[in-house]
Amino acid sequence: TEQSDANANTPKLSNLSTDGKAWFIHPVAMVDYFNVTEKKTETWDSVTNSRITLLHPRIRQNAVDFINDVEEQFGIQLRVTTGLRTIDEQNRLYEQGRTISGNIVTWVRGGYSYHNYGLAIDVIEIKDKKVNWEENVLIRISSVGIRNGFSWGGNWKKQKDYPHFEITFGYKASELLEKYNKGELDNEGYIIFD
């Protein structure tokens, strides 16, 4: 009939042969089915990209995926404002608002922040080339960070830190400091995990 001829000319994404023995899956459908699409290695933002390259090698792709997923799902463009912060930098920052002028911006001394090991990022929305400080945005996108392996500072019981996301690999910061002091570092200075 005319109807079946029309069907025969329609490309199908998948088909089972009439004897039921062989599958045909269109290559385009196969890419989705096996999720073999290559992950992007960069985000929309060059500032973010250069900060991500200084993170611990084990979390760089998580960070890229997090930023890209948020853009894809919500149309929200995040920037990484802080990634790696050395122990010396952390100590200087700790003095701010204590022995030197300025607002207190950190609660911990050098070695006790996951930023010191390149295992944490702070993010903020950039909208119309300006920073959007609304906490609502960070609450909205937090689940995407969590899905990409991060713990979120907004879930902390005390001193919630909405822009902050970290991957701890099950280590306390004090345990990382111990590894650091023992020199369990790769040749770029990142902690070696077992």
Ligand SMILES: [Zn+2]
């Ligand atoms: Zn942070």
